Amino acid sequence: MSVTSDKRAPGVRISDLSVVYRTGAGELPAVRGVDLELEPGTITGVVGESGSGKSTLALSMLNAVQPPGRIRSGSVEIDGLGDVVTLGGDDLRKTRGRHVGYVFQAAQNSLNPLKTVGKQLLDLGRSHDVDDLPGLVKEARSLLDRMGLDGARVLDSYQHELSGGMRQRVGIMLALVLNAHVVVLDEPTTALDMITQATILRIIREVHEERGLTTLVITHDLGVVAEIADRLAVMYGGRLVEQGPTREVLGAPKHPYTQGLLQAIPRLVGDIDEARALPGRPPTLGTIPPDGCVFRERCAVRMDVCETGEPPVLTIGPRVVACHTAAGDGEQKETVTTGPTRGEEQA
Amino acid sequence: MITGKGITKTFRQRGGMLGAREVPALRGVDFSIEKGGAVSFIGESGCGKTTLGRILAGLESYDSGEIVIDGVPMSSLRPKQRQPHFRRVQLIHQDPYSALNPARTIHQTLDAPLTLRAKQTGRSRSWIDERAEELLGLVGLDPGYVLPRYPHQLSGGMRQRVVIARALTVDPDMLVADEATSMIDVSLRLGILGLLKDLRDRLGVSVLFITHDVATARYIGLDGELYVIYRGQVVERGPVETVISDPVHPYTQSLLSAIPVLHGLEVPGAERVVPTEAIDAAQPDAGCLFAARCPFRTERCTSELPVLGHDGGTLQEHACFHPQRRSVVATPAVAS
Ligand SMILES: Nc1ncnc2c1ncn2[C@@H]1O[C@H](COP(=O)(O)OP(=O)(O)OP(=O)(O)O)[C@@H](O)[C@H]1O
Ligand SMILES: Nc1ncnc2c1ncn2[C@@H]1O[C@H](COP(=O)(O)OP(=O)(O)OP(=O)(O)O)[C@@H](O)[C@H]1O
Ligand code: SF4
Ligand code: SF4
Ligand SMILES: [Mg+2]
Ligand SMILES: [Mg+2]
Numbered sequence: 238m239s240v241t242s243d244k245r246a247p248g249v250r251i252s253d254l255s256v257v258y259r260t261g262a263g264e265l266p267a268v269r270g271v272d273l274e275l276e277p278g279t280i281t282g283v284v285g286e287s288g289s290g291k292s293t294l295a296l297s298m299l300n301a302v303q304p305p306g307r308i309r310s311g312s313v314e315i316d317g318l319g320d321v322v323t324l325g326g327d328d329l330r331k332t333r334g335r336h337v338g339y340v341f342q343a344a345q346n347s348l349n350p351l352k353t354v355g356k357q358l359l360d361l362g363r364s365h366d367v368d369d370l371p372g373l374v375k376e377a378r379s380l381l382d383r384m385g386l387d388g389a390r391v392l393d394s395y396q397h398e399l400s401g402g403m404r405q406r407v408g409i410m411l412a413l414v415l416n417a418h419v420v421v422l423d424e425p426t427t428a429l430d431m432i433t434q435a436t437i438l439r440i441i442r443e444v445h446e447e448r449g450l451t452t453l454v455i456t457h458d459l460g461v462v463a464e465i466a467d468r469l470a471v472m473y474g475g476r477l478v479e480q481g482p483t484r485e486v487l488g489a490p491k492h493p494y495t496q497g498l499l500q501a502i503p504r505l506v507g508d509i510d511e512a513r514a515l516p517g518r519p520p521t522l523g524t525i526p527p528d529g530c531v532f533r534e535r536c537a538v539r540m541d542v543c544e545t546g547e548p549p550v551l552t553i554g555p556r557v558v559a560c561h562t563a564a565g566d567g568e569q570k571e572t573v574t575t576g577p578t579r580g581e582e583q584a
Numbered sequence: 585m586i587t588g589k590g591i592t593k594t595f596r597q598r599g600g601m602l603g604a605r606e607v608p609a610l611r612g613v614d615f616s617i618e619k620g621g622a623v624s625f626i627g628e629s630g631c632g633k634t635t636l637g638r639i640l641a642g643l644e645s646y647d648s649g650e651i652v653i654d655g656v657p658m659s660s661l662r663p664k665q666r667q668p669h670f671r672r673v674q675l676i677h678q679d680p681y682s683a684l685n686p687a688r689t690i691h692q693t694l695d696a697p698l699t700l701r702a703k704q705t706g707r708s709r710s711w712i713d714e715r716a717e718e719l720l721g722l723v724g725l726d727p728g729y730v731l732p733r734y735p736h737q738l739s740g741g742m743r744q745r746v747v748i749a750r751a752l753t754v755d756p757d758m759l760v761a762d763e764a765t766s767m768i769d770v771s772l773r774l775g776i777l778g779l780l781k782d783l784r785d786r787l788g789v790s791v792l793f794i795t796h797d798v799a800t801a802r803y804i805g806l807d808g809e810l811y812v813i814y815r816g817q818v819v820e821r822g823p824v825e826t827v828i829s830d831p832v833h834p835y836t837q838s839l840l841s842a843i844p845v846l847h848g849l850e851v852p853g854a855e856r857v858v859p860t861e862a863i864d865a866a867q868p869d870a871g872c873l874f875a876a877r878c879p880f881r882t883e884r885c886t887s888e889l890p891v892l893g894h895d896g897g898t899l900q901e902h903a904c905f906h907p908q909r910r911s912v913v914a915t916p917a918v919a920s
Binding site: 286287288400401429430431432433434435438457458459460461463464483484485486487488489497498499501502503504505506507509512513514515518519521535 | 628629724739741769770771772773774775777778796797798799800802803806828829838839840841842843844845846847848849858859913914915916917
């Protein structure tokens with residue numbers, strides 16, 4: 238699809254990223270050994286169910302994981318910025334918003350109820366030492382107009398005067414207004430109805446292309462990534478279990494979880510008996526098995542080796558899959574790499 | 585069986601910069617649900633779905649119209665006398681965060697209504713605990729894990745299932761499931777839908793299913809009916825498969841067109857309809873409510889109000905002057 242050749246779009250490489258949260262049972266990993274590359278100018282969608290670690294991954298892109306969480310290991314390299322994980326203090330504060338724009342989950346409710354959107358915009362500008370505040374307001378207005386809103390009116394509004402869909406667009410505006418070229422959107426359309434969602438997804442795609450962005454969209458809804466993402470990464474229990482070009486993954490999923498998930502989606506047409514819920518339930522921090530495959534308890538094709546052996550991470554052309562079954566698949570051996578030494582993590 | 589005729593409801597908001605404001609939430613809605621039947625409401629945010637659900641559960645008043653529960657018109661009763669009828673309709677709230685008391689364990693949450701139920705039916709203390717475990721098992725939860733916990737210790741999906749279990753404690757005739765599966769993980773969603781279908785088949789519970797996710801409506805039973813609501817009015821209604829596969833109203837077509845396509849697995853419908861964006865709250869009284877956004881409107885549409893019917897010989901009812909079949913729904917990609 239449309240990979241923008243815009244030079245401004247930076248690439249992002251997340252390598253062997255692990256993030257833990259301190260709990261009563263010690264530090265438990267919410268994200269474990271994640272390798273993910275965002276190619277310049279593409280939209281990558283990360284999909285996973287509740288608690289799979291999506292928001293934690295998104296926060297790591299900004300080195301914004303808050304205690305009791307911390308990034309235990311790994312790096313997030315952004316072209317022109319370096320490893321975000323090693324940034325701190327002022328450098329980090331300036332990076333957020335200016336270089337990496339973000340809309341956190343529940344952005345619908347994250348605006349300050351006591352200030353107009355315009356006031357909050359000025360606060361944002363000041364905290365980033367923007368000299369030309371009128372220019373910033375102008376930029377904000379044109380972004381809002383661009384997204385089908387009356388920019389001037391929205392800037393004069395308080396949160397409660399805006400609908401959910403309008404607030405989501407305000408969030409996207411705030412993520413873009415400082416001219417960031419890496420943008421992280423965590424659940425940008427959750428709680429919106431279908432027509433509004435379709436509108437917002439179209440806007441995200443258009444703005445992404447116009448501005449030459451590198452975009453990461455986090456969602457629990459496969460339909461959302463199917464609609465806008467060039468590449469799709471599937472998360473389960475803190476691991477990336479499969480990634481690849483969206484259409485290829487959806488058309489021929491290789492990981493048993495992706496297969497099960499697709500089969501579990503209620504569909505508009507076809508035999509309803511073909512759809513099937515996955516047995517069992519998604520793991521929580523405390524129930525993620527420390528070794529072996531995270532998905533094995535719900536996997537219909539698990540083998541003995543899955544109990545203890547970390548699934549090998551196989552790169553098959555543009556696709557990556559972490560499963561013992563894929564290892565035996567003869568036709569798919571272009572490059573085979575085993576994951577980094579994850580066995581050494583002391584969980 | 586529960587029927588409603590011409591239900592209207594207007595909210596009056598006080599204050600605000602523009603002074604008092606009237607929000608018409610329901611503009612004369614008719615419906616009918618058989619014992620063990622299934623009716624699904626779909627429509628955009630704010631179209632009145634929850635309001636109608638709350639009215640049926642006796643939690644909200646209505647301005648005019650009549651609700652008849654098993655042959656008893658509610659207008660013939662005093663408000664107090666209506667309560668037992670409405671209590672047979674249990675609402676499963678769309679927000680599982682606020683639906684459960686945060687200061688009570690799940691055990692306490694289920695114990696209270698079950699104790700009452702045990703009294704009513706002359707059952708013993710041990711029945712209460714057995715029933716609590718049985719109900720949690722029914723909704724796919726592990727009683728040992730869930731019972732001692734507080735709501736905040738459970739995931740959204742688990743909480744939603746607790747809410748369903750609690751609704752079942754009173755052996756209701758009808759469940760109003762308001763976005764009951766939207767908080768539930770996709771891998772488990774079909775399980776809850778299957779549960780609702782099961783409750784219909786085995787216990788004869790009727791289900792009023794309110795959802796943004798049209799596809800889920802098929803999974804509580806293909807024998808069900810689908811109502812498409814736009815701004816407080818039913819604009820299309822009929823058998824669930826007919827309305828999904830063969831919609832004739834431009835608004836229904838817009839809703840179905842907006843559903844994300846699983847590219848790679850599906851091919852988008854060839855005639856997807858995108859409504860124009862203007863959603864002006866102050867709709868003129870004359871004409872079709874959807875006219876301002878409808879790509880197919882004609883002059884007639886802005887002067888005359890279309891009413892629900894089978895014009896054009898359609899199987900389903902619709903409220904449109906120009907009903908036309910369009911293929912808007914994605915179809916499975918042919919396997920390569
Ligand atoms: N502050 C915290 N303290 C302890 N555990 C946490 C904290 N924040 C997140 N977790 C845990 O880390 C795991 C991953 O959480 P995360 O919010 O990243 O998931 P998610 O995929 O974004 O889920 P959702 O779809 O519900 O937003 C979960 O098990 C969660 O309970
Ligand atoms: N208590 C209230 N006071 C004033 N207006 C209300 C009240 N409850 C609902 N409304 C208004 O009535 C209309 C219908 O609301 P309702 O909650 O029934 O919509 P809905 O279809 O359930 O929407 P959603 O999909 O967002 O849940 C909306 O315009 C809403 O703002
Ligand atoms: S590694 Fe084993 S348990 Fe895990 S998904 Fe593959 S086959 Fe199933
Ligand atoms: S009556 Fe006219 S405006 Fe209304 S939906 Fe039909 S074609 Fe569109
Ligand atoms: Mg999240
Ligand atoms: Mg509602």
